[in-house]
Amino acid sequence: MWCRLRLSQTTVITHYQSLKINFRSATMRASTLCLVFGLVLLMTWTSEATLAAGVPEKCCFKPIDFEIPPKKIVSAEKTNSICPKSAILVTTQKGLEFCVEPDEPWIKKVMENLDKNTK
Missing domain, CATH: 1.20.5 (Single alpha-helices involved in coiled-coils or other helix-helix interfaces)
Known part of the structure; x- marks a missing residue:
């Protein structure tokens, strides 16, 4: 070849x-x-x-800057301590979730009322 x-x-x-x-x-x-x-x-x-x-399952990164009417809030719970920012996760009647700064006066009242209602 x-x-x-x-x-x-x-x-x-x-x-x-x-x-x-x-x-x-x-x-x-x-x-x-x-x-x-x-x-x-x-x-x-x-x-x-x-x-x-x-x-953690849910963390908050950008809190809202408006108040949610208390009668529309179903639950409010603190985010996990592992999250980079401390916040409160608010769930409304429609199932929407919002992040709120924990030092907001209106969310403190909502948290107190929710604690009273659960006891």
């Missing part, structure tokens, strides 16, 4: 060996990539499992 292409036998062997080396390095790159991807996937999966126990 190499005679028809006017190639010497050493040229053909050199090309064959370089193809073998290229194939090996490509296979090695692919297996290394798969290994790295698998490790990243494993780390992501295990980190989510450990974080799930320490992350």
Whole structure:
């Protein structure tokens, strides 16, 4: 075959060996990539499992700047201490949730009334 292409036998062997080396390095790159991807996937999966126990369901980041009528409030509860900002999560009759600063005077009254009603 190499005679028809006017190639010497050493040229053909050199090309064959370089193809073998290229194939090996490509296979090695692919297996290394798969290994790295698998490790990243494993780390992501295990980190989510450990974080799930320490992350609260709801935190507040932007409190509202208006007052909600007390008769429309169904519940009001403090956010978890793990949350970055201390706030009160207010749920209305329609199921809407709002974040309120805990030092607002109107929410303090609402919290007192809700405590009295539950006792």
